[in-house]
Amino acid sequence: MQIKELRSLLFLPANRPAFIERAHERSADAVILDLEDAVLPEQKAEARLMVPRASAALAARGLTVLLRVNADPQAWCADLDAADLSKLKGVILPKVEAAAEVAALAEALNVMERRSACPWPLAVAALIESPLGVLRAAEIAQASERLCALGFGAEDYAACLGIPPEPDYLRWPAQQVANSARAFGLGCWGLADTVANMEDMARFEGAVREARNLGFTGSVAVHPRQVPPVNRGFSPTQAELEWALRVVAAAEAGRAQGKGVVRLDGRMVDQPLVDRAERWLRQRRMSQ
Known part of the structure; x- marks a missing residue:
């Protein structure tokens, strides 16, 4: 399965070995080792050191492993320098607001892959999580040949505007991101609703169905119980x-x-x- 065709992507904090040990039981199309929001600032240095072992363990189980790096270029350089690129299939760049940010990451990967003899080029996915990112989504979608997908970060977008992360307020920006991604042959991940909902599964399943109807091709999951409805919702009946x-x-x-x-x-x-x-x-x- 190509990266852009993934349906479900389960976030795993890079510094939580217990979550990583059971990841193969979750039936996600891919797992995302997270060095960004799931890791406290004071724990990031230690979490980076845990990435090579975690990615090796996940890859040994046959899982598709992606790494979410931090948005700041100095931070993502440190994230990637600490990683074993040969155990990854892609890199997720958060909080993207300009095509140049993706291009800079892609250029850095060119150098890092040559230096580490990585056996394949890593795909890049760009998370769009702000009003400016939404306005520039079409430009971002054309930033690099490495780009495989755009993602819509509903929680961060809503926080930027000071609005509730609810469908009535998120459909328009979500569809802008989906339209831009699909216009240029990319996958599109996310929901026009909060992804942090782990209790009201009826609402979550409805959000998945609506996301598919808006043009999304998959979604991240922040809890294992979200993976089955994501897989069902983004698969043909x-x-x-x-x-x-x-x-x-x-x-x-x-x-x-x-x-x-x-x-x-x-x-x-x-x-x-x-x-x-x-x-x-x-x-x-x-x-x-």
């Missing part, structure tokens, strides 16, 4: 899969007859519909 199979079959039959457009159940089946059906079938194959 059985009814959608059955519909997709019929659409693809109808399109193939039409092509065999020289028809670019066919009818199915009284509905026109053209290329955009076929593309959606094929995407759902591809998602199903990748998640199996």
